[in-house]
Amino acid sequence: MINIKLTIQYEGTNYCGWQKQKNGNSIQKEIERAIKEVTGENVNLIGSGRTDKGVHAIGQVANFLTNTSIPPDRIKFALNNILPEDIRIIESEEVNINFHSRYDAIGKRYKYVIYSSQIGNPLYRNFAYHVPFAFDIEEMKKAMKFFIGTHDFSAFMASNSGAKSTIRTIDKFFLEKKDDLMVFTIEGNGFLYNMVRIIIGTLVDVGRKRFKSDEIPHIIKSKNRRFAGHTAPPEGLYLVKVFY
Amino acid sequence: MINIKLTIQYEGTNYCGWQKQKNGNSIQKEIERAIKEVTGENVNLIGSGRTDKGVHAIGQVANFLTNTSIPPDRIKFALNNILPEDIRIIESEEVNINFHSRYDAIGKRYKYVIYSSQIGNPLYRNFAYHVPFAFDIEEMKKAMKFFIGTHDFSAFMASNSGAKSTIRTIDKFFLEKKDDLMVFTIEGNGFLYNMVRIIIGTLVDVGRKRFKSDEIPHIIKSKNRRFAGHTAPPEGLYLVKVFY
Numbered sequence: 038m039i040n041i042k043l044t045i046q047y048e049g050t051n052y053c054g055w056q057k058q059k060n061g062n063s064i065q066k067e068i069e070r071a072i073k074e075v076t077g078e079n080v081n082l083i084g085s086g087r088t089d090k091g092v093h094a095i096g097q098v099a100n101f102l103t104n105t106s107i108p109p110d111r112i113k114f115a116l117n118n119i120l121p122e123d124i125r126i127i128e129s130e131e132v133n134i135n136f137h138s139r140y141d142a143i144g145k146r147y148k149y150v151i152y153s154s155q156i157g158n159p160l161y162r163n164f165a166y167h168v169p170f171a172f173d174i175e176e177m178k179k180a181m182k183f184f185i186g187t188h189d190f191s192a193f194m195a196s197n198s199g200a201k202s203t204i205r206t207i208d209k210f211f212l213e214k215k216d217d218l219m220v221f222t223i224e225g226n227g228f229l230y231n232m233v234r235i236i237i238g239t240l241v242d243v244g245r246k247r248f249k250s251d252e253i254p255h256i257i258k259s260k261n262r263r264f265a266g267h268t269a270p271p272e273g274l275y276l277v278k279v280f281y
Numbered sequence: 282m283i284n285i286k287l288t289i290q291y292e293g294t295n296y297c298g299w300q301k302q303k304n305g306n307s308i309q310k311e312i313e314r315a316i317k318e319v320t321g322e323n324v325n326l327i328g329s330g331r332t333d334k335g336v337h338a339i340g341q342v343a344n345f346l347t348n349t350s351i352p353p354d355r356i357k358f359a360l361n362n363i364l365p366e367d368i369r370i371i372e373s374e375e376v377n378i379n380f381h382s383r384y385d386a387i388g389k390r391y392k393y394v395i396y397s398s399q400i401g402n403p404l405y406r407n408f409a410y411h412v413p414f415a416f417d418i419e420e421m422k423k424a425m426k427f428f429i430g431t432h433d434f435s436a437f438m439a440s441n442s443g444a445k446s447t448i449r450t451i452d453k454f455f456l457e458k459k460d461d462l463m464v465f466t467i468e469g470n471g472f473l474y475n476m477v478r479i480i481i482g483t484l485v486d487v488g489r490k491r492f493k494s495d496e497i498p499h500i501i502k503s504k505n506r507r508f509a510g511h512t513a514p515p516e517g518l519y520l521v522k523v524f525y
Contacts, residue, residue: 048403093404113400123403156357159292159367160337160408 038102040136041109043068043082043116044128045097049271050163051123055088055097064088064124068099071119075112076105085138085145085279089231091271093164095148096127098279100138136281144208144226144280149237150273151219158217165218166237166273172219172244174212179250180243181210183257184223184236191260193236194229195268203229203260222277231268239266282346284380285353287312287326287360288372289341293515294407295367299332299341308332308368312343315363319356320349329382329389329523333475335515337408339392340371342523344382380525388452388470388524393481394517395463402461409462410481410517416463416488418456423494424487425454427501428467428480435504437480438473439512447473447504466521475512483510 045068053061057069069082080101088094107115112129120126152158152165153172161167187206194203207225214220221240223233239256242248248256248266256264289312297305301313313326324345332338351359357373364370396402396409397416405411431450438447453468465484467477483500486492492500492510500508 046403048406095404117400122401122406125400125403127400156361156369156371157366159290159369160339162292162366164404 038104038134039109040100040102040132040134041112042098042100042128042130042132042136042138043113043126045094045099046125046127047094047097048123048163049088049090049092049094052090054090054092055084055086055094064094064097065099067120067124068116068126071116072101072103074119075107075115076103078103078105083138085142086276088274088276089271091163092274092276093272094276096278097276098138098142098281100132100136102134138279141281142227142279144224145228145276146209146222146224146278146280147228147233148275148277149221149223149233149269150275151221151237151241151269152217153219154217161218163272166241166269168241170245172241173246174214174219174244176246176250177240177244178212180240180248180253181212183250183253185210188257189260190229190232190257192256192262192265193232193239194262195231195235196262198230200229205229205232233274234269234271235262235265235267237269237273241269242266282348282378283353284344284346284376284378285356286342286344286372286374286376286380286382287357287370289338289343290369290371291338291341292367292407293332293334293336293338296334298334298336299328299330305334308338308341309343311364311368312360312370315360316345316347318363319351319359320347322347322349327382329386330520332518332520333515335407336518336520338520340522341520342382342386342525344376344380346378382523385525386471386523388468389472389520390453390466390468390522390524391472391477392519392521393465393467393477393513394519395465395481395485395513396461397463398461405462407516410485410513412485414489416485417490418458418463418488420490420494421484421488422456424484424492424497425456427494427497429454432501433504434473434476434501436500436506436509437476437483438506439475439479440506442474444473449473449476477518478513478515479506479509479511481513481517485513486510
């Protein structure tokens with residue numbers, strides 16, 4: 038028995054998300070089905086965490102136990118032969134038998150892309166959040182600084198998430214302008230359910246002057262979801278990297 | 282009666298191309314249908330030229346004659362309300378009654394995107410030509426120079442195109458590397474059917490050392506499609522701008 042770690046890219050548009058669900062096709066289900074076809078085994082594919090419908094991945098990580106005789110680094114090619122084109126295994130390698138994609142993750146990096154223009158761009162419609170308003174970017178940058186560090190992020194968590202602890206540390210949070218796109222990078226030791234999307238939605242509200250940047254510390258302290266901004270849509274979100 | 286010029290963006294993935302066809306949904310048909318809904322008129326929408334199935338546009342141009350009382354600059358909003366999200370009108374303006382999108386075009390700019398990596402990227406699968414081989418980029422750059430200028434491009438035209446003249450002038454042709462993407466920009470006074478895609482396919486063949494760069498002048502002189510390289514697929518091609 039060996040433990041195989043996969044690094045996975047996908048476009049989330051046509052899936053119900055990472056996790057298997059009764060109705061709807063999930064990334065996890067597609068990959069488990071491909072593994073079954075390649076190895077003959079019914080495996081339990083453990084992901085580093087869920088991604089929602091429409092959310093993309095550039096570096097999702099998952100692992101599974103197998104008795105296959107296929108060399109670990111060839112498994113990616115075997116799976117890619119079977120998988121639909123919107124899911125690609127970019128790395129497959131043998132790891133320690135105790136490695137667990139979710140429990141062993143010590144951090145994650147996400148990217149969030151906003152397309153800021155009066156009229157939406159059809160080429161970005163599944164890949165960026167179209168915001169047809171002008172932003173106060175300096176105010177948004179001020180607001181971003183308040184998220185860095187260790188905080189109780191309850192106010193930035195979808196209700197009924199049932200997380201054990203709501204304290205998380207954000208190490209990096211920066212914004213790059215690329216032509217008509219705003220690309221946010223956020224990195225931390227973990228993220229609550231919808232946390233990145235609620236942070237981005239709140240920043241958009243700051244950019245539109247619904248909040249002032251210096252209200253962010255008070256929103257964090259409130260630990261109350263109602264005081265934060267809207268939840269930015271999934272299509273702008275990318276899971277870039279999982280750290281171990 | 283006024284003449285309205287539209288500037289249009291679209292993702293070509295889900296259409297049979299620009300031009301109306303008996304079977305299959307075209308960009309032209311979608312926009313004519315939206316104009317009918319907005320103005321009540323059956324118009325003939327004249328495009329600057331066709332784009333094939335899967336080819337995208339960032340700045341396609343089309344015009345139509347109308348008696349509508351909607352202010353010209355508001356027409357884009359009215360049409361966008363009706364059009365599917367993969368087609369957007371980014372500009373609508375009144376132009377001289379004699380303006381003709383196709384006959385008056387004096388040049389076009391295209392972009393072609395190649396994703397060069399062993400494994401395809403699911404996020405680019407409809408937006409770039411995935412080439413899973415290493416390239417000799419210097420050799421490709423040498424080859425590119427031979428296309429600039431005025432030539433008979435018969436060797437780089439799909440057979441049975443029936444163009445009156447096969448002489449075209451390419452003014453600009455350059456390559457930018459952006460992370461794992463190669464972005465070609467090509468600009469000229471006009472392009473034969475499939476000309477950009479055959480030029481790019483030939484360059485890929487040069488990059489893979491199937492041709493040497495200094496064979497390009499001979500291929501051009503041959504005026505024979507068989508001596509040029511393969512036709513690069515549509516998903517990497519973007520009509521960027523039409524010049525008048």
